[in-house]
Structures are given as C-alpha cells and as structure tokens.
Amino acid sequence: MSALLEIEDLRVTFRTRYGEVTALDSVSMHVNEGETLGVVGESGCGKSITALSVMGLIPSPPGKIAGGSIRLNGEELTTASPARLRAMRGPDAAMIFQEPMTSLNPVFTVGDQIAEAIMLHQKVDKAQALKDAVALLDRVGIPSPETRAKDYPHQLSGGMRQRVMIAMAVSCRPKVLIADEPTTALDVTVQAQIFDLLNEIQRDFGVAIILITHDMGAISEMADRVAVMYAGRVIEDASADDVLDYPQHPYARGLIDCIPALGRDDHRLAEIPGVVPPLHLLGQGCAFADRCAFKQDRCTREKPLLGSHGHHPVACHGIEEARL
Amino acid sequence: MNTSYILRRLFYGLLLMLGVVVLNFLLIRLAPGDPAVVIAGEMGGATEEMLESIREEYGLNKPVLTQLGIYIANVAQFDLGESFFFNQPVTTLIGHRIGPTILLVITAQLLSIVLGVFLGVIAARKPNGPMSAFVSVFATIGYAVPVFWTGIMLIILFASVVPIFPVEGMQSVKLRDAGFFVKALDVLHHLILPAFTLAIIYLAQYARLSRASMLEVLGSDYIRTARAKGASEGSVLFKHALRNAALPILTVAGLQFGNLISGALLVETVFNWPGMGRLAFDSILRRDYPTIMGVLFFASFMVVVANILTDLSYRLADPRLRGR
C-alpha cells in the first residue's frame, strides 16, 4: 500500500546574499491515511519549509523546489500547474500556522473568511457557505458561533483565532492537515485545548495530520510516527514510541533525554549546547558535528545518510558509539 | 463607529473653520491702510459713500473685538460681503463657480487614485519587473514636473498636434441650446485635459505609495493563509491585499485634498476653467479682498469636509478602529 503523502529526496534552495543555500536536502517522509506524523527539530531546521513545499507555497523567488518529489494520493505536486495546486489547497491538503494573531485577514469577518474557503471549492451560494461556516465554528468549540461569525479577527483571542484557522482548514474536508507549531504562540492552558481539538478533528474527519511542534508531550500523545529534522535533513525517522523511548541520533537523544520522565506535557525541546550552523556554512560533513559528543574523524568528511544502522532509520556515523 | 466620535470630529471641523474666519479677519486688518479702502478694492477707486457703507456694514468704527463678532456673525449666515469689482455678493460669485471646481477636483482625485492604485498593484506583483521600474520613474517625473508645465505641454499637444480635446473652457459656445445629455458629454470632453493635468502628480504618488503598501501587505501571514485556502492570484491581490493596503492610501488621499484644491487654482487658470481657482487668481490680481477671503473660506470648508469624510471612511474601512 502506498502512503497518502510521500515526500522523497526533496531539495529546496533559496537565493540569499550568501549565494544559493540548500534549506532542505534529500528530505523524505511519508504519512499514511488518518495517521499523525510528528515533525520535531530546532528552529530553522526546515520544518516549515517542508510543510510549505507540500502546499506549493514556498516563497518564490527566492525559494524553489530544486529536486525530489511530493506525491499526494499518487499525484505528483512538484510539477503540478499553479491552477491544479490552487484546486488542491483545501480539499486535499490544508495548513494552519504558528501565528494565529496574524494569520487571519483583519478586514474581513471570520465567518466570511471561512465561507470564502468553502465557496472556492464547492458549488454553494454565500448564504449556504455562511451557514456551513457557523456549523464549523460550532464544531471547533467556539461558543455562540452565529455571533462570533460576524466578529473580526481582532475581537477574538489567540486560541479562538487558532480554532477559526482549524475550522477554515477542515472546511473542505482535506485528506491531510498540516499543523505548523499550532500552539507555540498560545498560552500554556490553551495549548492543550488546541491539541485536544486536533485529536477530535482527526477522529471525526479521518484526516491525516502532520504535526510540527516543540511539545514532546503532544508528540507522545498524538503522533504515530516521528521525523526528527536537523539543518535541513531528516536525521531520524521511526514510530513515536521508538523515537521517544530509544532515540538513536545524538541530537535526538539530546532532545529527548532532557525531558523529565514525569509530567512531560508542558516541556519544550531542551536546549542542547551550541547552535545550528547557518545554511551557507554547511560543509560536507555532519551538520551536528560541532555539537556532538560522539564525533569521529569520518563525521567532518562525509554526510551521514538516513539508513537502518540499528533499531530504526538514523543518519549518523557514530551510531554504535552513541549507543554505548 | 459611535456618534460621539462623529460629533467630536464635526466639532473640530467647526473649530478649524472658525480659525479660518479669524485669519481672514486679521488679513484685512493687517493689510496696510484704511480697511474700508482695502475691502473696497484698491483698484476700485471707491467713492466716499461706498466707503461709508462699508464702514457701516463691517462696523469699522467699533472696537476690534466687536468687529470680529460682527464678521463671524455675518459669515455664520454665509454672508461673506460684497465684491466691489463685480458688484455682487461674494457667495453668489462663488456659488456660480464652486460647481466646476468640485467637478474638476473630484474627477482628478478619482482619476489619480484609481489609475495610481492600479499601477501600484500591478507593479507590486513583480517588485523587480519592468512595470515596477516604470512606476518608479513615472512617480519621480510626475512628482518633479510642475502642474502648469504639464498643462501647457498638453495644450500645445492637443491644440495643434492632435486636436482631439478642447484646451479651453468648460463648454462649447455652439452647443448652448443642445439637450442635457449632449451638454454633459461636452463638459466631460472639456474636463479630460484639465483633470488629467491635475491628476498626474497625485497619480504618480498614489502609484508609488500603493506599490510600497502592497509589497508590505503581500508579505503578511494572512496573504499566505489566503493562498493556502486556494484563492486565485487576482483575489489575493485585489481582495485580500488591496483591502488592507488601501488604508494608508486613504489617509494620504484625505491629506492630498487640500493640495489638490490649490493645484486646481493653477490648472483652472491654465485651461481657463470657470471655477473658483480662476476667480481667486483674477481676484488676487485685482486685490478684490472680499472675494479672495470668500475663496479661502470655501476652499478651507471643502478641505475640512473632505478630511472629515476621509476620517470616517477610514474608520469604516478598518474594522479595528470601529466602535472606538
């Protein structure tokens, strides 16, 4: 059985003042129907760019998909026409963003914005679309939805706005929903509610979810599988249980070992000493080498590839040492 | 939008007009010589009875504050005195000419906004494209070239090279007995050159402003959201982006209105347009003070009204400001 969404050897480059940099390098991951794929990694490692590539929304210029393939339901997206991509955004793939405060258009009511998404893809009139929008607002847990539908975004809290974004995203029953750090900008108390809502939505709509987050608690609760990214590459890819209980890559171990076993819920990714090297300074070796306690000679010469060295796919030369 | 705001805004407008009236009053008092002679017009060669009746009407024998009171009371009843050159009340004189000026100014304003914004939006679509370069060059030229020069060049062009537009006046003499529709078309025909001359400076400014404003808006998160739900490029540009980019344009449009009216003075003179500007120009040469003051009063009145309307429409256009 082939996966619902398959990303294979995806390469995305950006033109910058340092010349062309590679933001994503042979990124592969897949999502099966109805499951949740967690994507974790420090800021700047390419999570959002991966998501935007699927949506066909890489800002271009300066960015472009320079190689690889993205298949949704077997249909190749990297070569699809702009019109085809537009038709697919909504009914096939939808996305919610990190910044609920700025992701809604300030001059239109939230009801209108949801209704617009519906009318773009379904043959219904405005009145019906607005009715559907109210039903969706109700579905995502917004109290007195008829009144709220007439509100402008600035009249709603961040959590409410993210609920509106979710309502809009699922309005055309997408097969895959990408949630790019949906709770990062929200209050801790609201974060859990949004994750609960995503869980419910998945159960009711049978939608596959790509959950990009720093919240390992949410990953352990929601994700079936996890892809760990570092500096534009996937460095570990396995079931959520495997990654959380037996992280292999030194970077993944750094992330997960720091999380206290109890009360994981509201812990973010732990700090690992050092920083991600900027893209234009990436050499030929492992991008984590400067921060790695298990570095070998080979690590600075050769890029480690994602392969089954041991327990599950990991990109690391020192995997044997790392396990010691 | 609440009533108390509108009332407050109207009150400020009234205060501003009072300031203009006081300024007008001071203008006469500060002019050298006998105010009665000034009012009668220095070219008039007024008789002693005439001066006496002026002193009577303006209360020139009474204390200055009483004179101011009388003057304000007169203006409040729209009595702006008498032009001794025309031997007519100033309000009657202006009443005949304010229509053509309003027609010219509003046409120029609409022309510059609609064309300018359209150019700016097109340019913003490709910030490095040829259209963008054209807008920049055009904006610089349009800004640098004086109105009367543009006017004279257009007159030369259309008077001799391609005589398709009339270059003088507002109506053709030979159509004096034509029906309303024909007359209206005739006025429109006469309107094209002066309106375009007046519009061109502001057109260039609006093009540059809307390009900048659009570029900023196009980078915002809600534009990405619009694309993510499958909106077409046209809807992204002209609905989602322009509605937001229009807000600063609206502010500038309100501020420009005053400049537009003073620009109309020059354009009316160049094209012999029978409006208030032409009257002001002639009256300044004749030192017909009551008429000059009348023009000043009505021009200020138009600016104040335009500013109030701009302010209110700004609040209507931006839901974040409503109800404040």
Ligand SMILES: Nc1ncnc2c1ncn2[C@@H]1O[C@H](COP(=O)(O)OP(=O)(O)O)[C@@H](O)[C@H]1O
């Ligand atoms: N518009 C852009 N121009 C140049 N580089 C970009 C642009 N957008 C993203 N990048 C680069 O791509 C990399 C991945 O970014 P992103 O996917 O947003 O990271 P994150 O994992 O935090 O979501 C970053 O290192 C960033 O430098």
Ligand code: SF4
């Ligand atoms: S490849 Fe080498 S440097 Fe990179 S994570 Fe593995 S051991 Fe460390």
Ligand SMILES: [Mg+2]
């Ligand atoms: Mg991101």
